[in-house]
Amino acid sequence: MQSEVKLLLLKLVRYNGNLSPLIKLGYEYSQIIHFINLLIKDNLLLKTGNKIIVTGLGISEIEILNKKLERTESAIWIEPDIGSKVSQIDVNDVFLPDQDELSF
DSSP states (O other): HHHHHHHHHHHHHHTTOHHHHHHHHTHHHHHHHHHHHHHTTTTEEEETTTTTEEOOHHHHHHHHHHTTOOOHHHHHOOOOOGGGOOOOOTHHHHHHHHGOOOOO
């Protein structure tokens, strides 16, 4: 599991977020459940009854991943849109986005 996805899942559980960012990244619900089960197995998440909560180890993992991914103060609580990230191009190249992908 990628560090970005791990951090996003931990934050989604901690703050009772929506799974739609992971769905937009192309993950299926079965894959997300598999990731959650891995986090439970690693003791980063705890299943209690009908709830899944972040453990103390999970909170410390969030802090470690924030430092590893070099998240600034605002990026600690605002997740960047990984799906919209464009690979780096040469200085002399011109980027023209696909008209169908523009959101405005």
